[in-house]
Amino acid sequence: MFKVLVSDPISDFGIQLLMDAPDVTVDKKPGLSEDELIGVIGEYDALLVRSQTKVTPRIMQAAKKLKVIGRAGVGVDNIDLDAATKSGIIVINAPDGNTITTCEHAFAMMMALARHIPQAYVKTIQGTWDRKSFVGVELRNKTLGVLGMGRIGSEVAKRAKAFGMEIIGFDPFMTEERAEKIGVKLGTVDEIIRQADFLTVHTPLTAETKHMIARPQFEVMKKGMRIVNCARGGIIDELALVEAIDEGIVAGAAFDVFEAEPPQADHPFLTHPKIIVTPHLGASTIEAQENVAIDVSEQVLHILREEPFKNAVNMPPVPATVMNKIQPYFGLAEKLGYFTAQMSKGPLLEIVVNYSGDLAEVDTQPITRYIVKGVLRQHLGSDVNVVNSMHLAKVRDINIIVQQSSVAKGFTNLLSVTLRTNEEERHVAGTLLNGYGERIVQIDKYPVDVAPEGHLLLVKHNDKPGLIGSVGTLLGDNGINIATMQVGRKIVGGSAIMVLSVDKIVTAEVIQALKNIPDLNKAKEIVFF
């Protein structure tokens, strides 16, 4: 039974899927402190959060069983991603479910700002009928600058078009074609801040975007412009903004997010007459909260059940079309890594992975993660997974080389793994055979055809008559049944290998007895999972 902890208020409707799952129990414990969370997290397989829970390295250290942290929303800045990756915990988010809601909030803030709605409301309910202080501006014919033209920024731009605004945007990933399609002119950040009557930001908070709008940018802005931040506190320098408003450069600002949340009681935004604020409500609609909770619950369930999943934040994104192509190789990749590691002697220095044939044409990064996981599980067991395998290799100074070639030497696809240790170099290659599944087709350059499953016995010997019989007899005498046998050699009478699949464990004594057979050079048991 998997245990899921929900530590923030998340829509019940959204997590119903988890609550109904026969193999899952869900505990809802919103508002736990860090220490309280540390006290309980050890028993959970999954943690679901919104933005209140700060998932710190201390929490992750205590989370011995945790496989996944699901963020019901977009930004994962409340989760220490490095610590999660090092602990092998998958972090997923729900990037699409709150796009429209947040876009509508940004738009609502822009309109409220243009027409002083919050200020006028307060005065009116206080009994003052003041029609002079709140003369606003139209959006029509104004220039809207959009920094960050991802999901939310693009939706804001589309709506602004309908209001008759000119839109000028910047996003490092926005192409001219896409910009044209949504009716946006592309510009540099400098051009945008000089031209915008309204500026809205929709980027994540990164080292690059932190204070991307600060004193130098305010100095060149159009006098009387207005600014909206419904993305992340810190993209706009809060103190520089207050100065720019007081100096008459900026006419007003609307903020849903703060550099520190919740803001201190004396935060200047909270009393400034030209700044309107909301308490990080961008994603707070019934629809968005249901959407993100459903999305994240579905993916968490997939991860717990070891099924394919999407929206992992601490693993490279893979488009669905590519995923369909590479996913069948994951199992083979891990087995090849595990096999080669069991064959190898000495501290590992380098893993060389070669993808050939069909596989040379796609992004094979995720397959490499499985190979590295397979290699490392020999010594790290269940501490290694596809999230932390590359990191664990790196911290052990294991060099990973990935090569691709379009020729697959007689196969439509070939996956090969070479391990270089400080003593030797070992090599195993495998393929997916149509209708037959996973096959190991090369061991140390000897051609073989073996299914990577159960117990294998790997024997290196000289190609001499009677040797195969001696091995069979010895195994038989020890009650070990041979299911299949493969012999590979390069030249008649030269060195050769034998790969036997056997029905039970070959004990150390039997291995030693095998090694005593004349012309038998090495014997090693290989197991699969």
Ligand SMILES: NC(=O)C1=CN([C@@H]2O[C@H](COP(=O)(O)OP(=O)(O)OC[C@H]3O[C@@H](n4cnc5c(N)ncnc54)[C@H](O)[C@@H]3O)[C@@H](O)[C@H]2O)C=CC1
């Ligand atoms: N207030 C709220 O409740 C909510 C806030 N958000 C925040 O809104 C932001 C945008 O969310 P989405 O549109 O869903 O994300 P997204 O990932 O679709 O878009 C972000 C865009 O910012 C761009 N970007 C990154 N660095 C940039 C830079 N230096 N200059 C210009 N563009 C840059 C990226 O290329 C990307 O296209 C995120 O920070 C997210 O956390 C999202 C949902 C709710």
Ligand SMILES: O=C(O)CCC(=O)C(=O)O
């Ligand atoms: O969960 C929330 O309400 C915050 C949403 C948010 O900021 C995000 O999705 O990035």
